[in-house]
Amino acid sequence: xRLVSAFLFIVAVASTCLAQAHNxxxxxxxxxxxxxxxxxxxxxxxGLGTDGRIWIWNLPSGQVVRxxxxxxxxxxxxxxxxxxxxxxxxxxxxxxxxxGDAQGxxxxxxxxxGEARFETALHHYVITGAFSRDGNLLAASxxxxxxxxxxxxxxxxxxQLTSDFGGATAVAFSPDGSxxxxxxxxxxxxxxDAHSGKLKWRFDDLTLESFTVDFTADDKFVIAGGASKxxxxxxxxxxxxxxxxxxxxxxxxxxxxSPDGSVVAVExxxxxxxxxxxxxxxxxxxxxxVRSQWTPDVPIVGTGWIGNGHxxxxxxxxxxxxxxxxx
Amino acid sequence: xNRRDILQKCVALGSLTILSSSSVGALIAAWEEKLVRKPTPxxxxxxxYKKRAPQTTSLRAPGxxxxxxxxSGQIFDVRGEIVPAAKIEVWQTDHxxxxxxxxxxxxxxxxxxxxxxxxxxxVIPGHYPDRVCxxxxxxxxxxxxxxITTQLYFSTDPVFEGDPDRNYNRDPVLLSRELVRxxxxxxxxxxxxxxxxxxxxxxxx
Numbered sequence: 001x002r003l004v005s006a007f008l009f010i011v012a013v014a015s016t017c018l019a020q021a022h023n024x025x026x027x028x029x030x031x032x033x034x035x036x037x038x039x040x041x042x043x044x045x046x047g048l049g050t051d052g053r054i055w056i057w058n059l060p061s062g063q064v065v066r067x068x069x070x071x072x073x074x075x076x077x078x079x080x081x082x083x084x085x086x087x088x089x090x091x092x093x094x095x096x097x098x099x100g101d102a103q104g105x106x107x108x109x110x111x112x113x114g115e116a117r118f119e120t121a122l123h124h125y126v127i128t129g130a131f132s133r134d135g136n137l138l139a140a141s142x143x144x145x146x147x148x149x150x151x152x153x154x155x156x157x158x159x160q161l162t163s164d165f166g167g168a169t170a171v172a173f174s175p176d177g178s179x180x181x182x183x184x185x186x187x188x189x190x191x192x193d194a195h196s197g198k199l200k201w202r203f204d205d206l207t208l209e210s211f212t213v214d215f216t217a218d219d220k221f222v223i224a225g226g227a228s229k230x231x232x233x234x235x236x237x238x239x240x241x242x243x244x245x246x247x248x249x250x251x252x253x254x255x256x257x258s259p260d261g262s263v264v265a266v267e268x269x270x271x272x273x274x275x276x277x278x279x280x281x282x283x284x285x286x287x288x289x290v291r292s293q294w295t296p297d298v299p300i301v302g303t304g305w306i307g308n309g310h311x312x313x314x315x316x317x318x319x320x321x322x323x324x325x326x327x
Numbered sequence: 328x329n330r331r332d333i334l335q336k337c338v339a340l341g342s343l344t345i346l347s348s349s350s351v352g353a354l355i356a357a358w359e360e361k362l363v364r365k366p367t368p369x370x371x372x373x374x375x376y377k378k379r380a381p382q383t384t385s386l387r388a389p390g391x392x393x394x395x396x397x398x399s400g401q402i403f404d405v406r407g408e409i410v411p412a413a414k415i416e417v418w419q420t421d422h423x424x425x426x427x428x429x430x431x432x433x434x435x436x437x438x439x440x441x442x443x444x445x446x447x448x449x450v451i452p453g454h455y456p457d458r459v460c461x462x463x464x465x466x467x468x469x470x471x472x473x474x475i476t477t478q479l480y481f482s483t484d485p486v487f488e489g490d491p492d493r494n495y496n497r498d499p500v501l502l503s504r505e506l507v508r509x510x511x512x513x514x515x516x517x518x519x520x521x522x523x524x525x526x527x528x529x530x531x532x
Contacts, residue, residue: 102499124371143371144476165466165474166372185372207378208428227375227428251428271428273456 021294021313021324027062029055033321035087036302036314039094040259044111045314046097047302047321048088054099056111059323066114070099070107087126091135096152098138100126106140108152118152132173137194139180141168147182149197159197163188166209169226174215179236181222183210189224189234201239206232212254216285217261223285225252225266233285245288250278258282258305263291265311265326267303275299280313282326294326363407364528368503370478372466375426380416380434386449388432393422393450395520397513398463398479402443402527404472409443410529413469417447419462424453439469451481451521459498460484465527472529479525480507 031051038045044065047055056065087100090111097111102125108118122142129140137158141147146161147168161168166185173180173194182190189203189210210226215236225231229252231245250268257264263282270276279295280303294313301321302314311326387395398417402410418434420426427433433452439445452461461484467475480491480501487494491507501507511522 124369144369165468166376166476169373185376187376187378209373209376211374227377229428271426275456 021296021326024312024323024325025060025062027057027321027323028319029316029321032318033301033314033316036316036321036323037088037090037097038302038304038306038312038314038323039090040092040305040307041094042306042308042310042312044090044094045302045312045323046088046090046111047314047316048099054088054097056097057321065111068097068099068109068114070101070105087129089129089131091131092133093135096131096135098129098131098140100129100140100142102126104142106138106150108138118150118155120150120157122148128168128170130171130173132177132194133175134177137173137177139171139173141171143167144185146184147171147180149180149194161190161192161197162199163190169209170212170224172214174219174236175217176219179215179219181213181215181224181236183213183224183226185209189213189222189232189239191222191236191239203232203234203239203241205241210252212252214255214257214264216257217259221285223255223257223264225255227251227271229268231255231264231266231283243288245283248279248281253278254303256303256305257285258311259307259309261285265303265305267300269299280311280326282311292327294324296324364403364405366405366530367467367475367477367527368505369476370502370506371500372464372476375418375428376416376464376466377418377428377431377434380418380431380436382436382438384435384437384447386417386419386433386435386447391422391450393453396449396451396523397446397520398449398523398525399444399446400525400527402439402445402467402469402529404529404531406531409439410469410472411439411441411443413439413443413445413467413472413527413529415439415445415527416466418464419449419452420455422450422453424455426455451483454486458500460486460501462501465525467527467529469529471532473532475527475529477527478506479523481510481521481523482507483510483521 031049033047035048045057054068089098097109099107104122106120124143127141127143138150139147145167146163148160149158163184164186168182170183180192180194187206187209191200208227210224213224222234230247233243253269254267266281268278270278281293282291296315298315301316313324315322402413415437437445463479465477482491495504508523513522
């Protein structure tokens with residue numbers, strides 16, 4: 001009996017790697033950074049300072065490319081549970097930077113020149129946003145409103161998604177650009193045709209809202225998570241639930257599928273306050289097993305996969321931004 | 328120029344002819360009565376809305392710590408007509424600022440009665456760490472009406488320092504002073520409770 005217990009203990013320890021993250025870089029900052037977005041290219045990161053400035057850094061040098069001062073508008077108050085790091089988002093190639101402000105302003109800049117590419121205004125403060133993988137489309141949602149879809153080339157609004165009430169908490173484009181997934185405050189997960197805006201299916205079995213949603217790299221599955229502290233895997237074509245991942249201690253704030261599609265990074269937040277450190281985990285999508293997990297000493301301010309398959313995790317102190325690599 | 332001014336000017340200039348025995352004043356009053364109430368201001372739904380909350384008017388269980396609270400009100404539409412059988416979902420933290428995500432503590436579904444009235448018993452919610460003010464979430468729905476998502480706030484919240492008129496916007500999510508309701512203390516010292524009225528006004532579809 002004792003031998004069996006010891007064996008099970010060893011298996012349990014071996015199956016969950018409590019990772020020690022490697023500190024990749026330290027970037028001195030003039031003010032505390034409250035949110036960081038990392039481009040999939042791994043060459044650029046952007047951060048929102050508590051001084052109201054947005055900073056763009058080259059990676060891995062950590063050199064400042066430029067800083068932007070959004071016209072006196074603060075970040076959305078939805079930061080604590082938004083899937084976006086306080087309304088800040090980089091396109092996968094890092095060329096476009098999105099910021100949704102507390103007054104409903106939607107701003108897209110060219111990250112290399114600092115020029116405004118697109119500006120519009122939503123009804124309330126901005127909750128969430130997403131770029132299509134090619135960076136040509138933008139989904140943005142204000143508090144209480146369904147997401148609006150914009151074509152950044154023509155600068156036109158294409159259509160608005162739908163929800164019963166409460167609006168969207170998170171949106172994501174499928175990698176092939178054909179679908180848009182929306183996690184909504186009414187607790188539904190919806191998938192729409194990205195060309196027409198027509199609803200393809202809705203999943204209504206959740207009782208609590210999801211705060212984040214993403215597609216797998218092969219476009220076949222949708223992953224969502226939120227207040228239930230768990231993830232669900234849905235068939236992207238039918239909307240049927242395929243798997244529910246084990247419930248964790250904390251609320252799911254953000255999910256991002258790895259570039260090769262085998263694992264998903266899950267950023268959590270403590271329901272008792274976003275200032276309490278909470279873990280980031282890497283879960284195997286096919287089995288649900290925890291590949292690795294790490295809880296820093298301070299709250300995470302951003303998470304993102306880069307092209308070489310490394311997960312970068314950002315934390316911040318008053319005077320510096322720390323970027324860690326999770327094995 | 329308000330609606331009354333416009334109507335009076337139209338009548339004076341002959342662009343509006345009244346084929347009725349009623350006076351101009353009475354007709355203006357009747358028209359104005361059709362929009363006698365302002366819709367309840369919007370406030371964000373979440374986070375932590377949970378579907379299928381139990382139908383109960385008692386969110387507070389016997390022995391629950393915290394200041395007992397009684398909330399009551401009436402549901403109207405913008406024309407001032409009562410809205411019976413409206414579904415009112417309410418949820419809040421416990422007195423320490425903690426939401427129950429696993430179960431349904433401090434969550435309820437209510438129905439307005441034939442006179443549009445509703446009420447429930449609870450405790451004054453604590454301060455949720457990621458929000459500035461104490462609040463109760465509302466989601467109100469009724470056939471033929473636009474759903475209301477809003478929140479109820481308390482004039483006694485220490486954040487307001489006794490002056491909600493001046494300080495209500497210390498909570499950046501709180502966009503309307505109207506949502507801060509007066510709190511009356513009732514009962515004797517042993518049974519004292521906070522009494523709050525919160526009227527809700529729905530827009531028609």
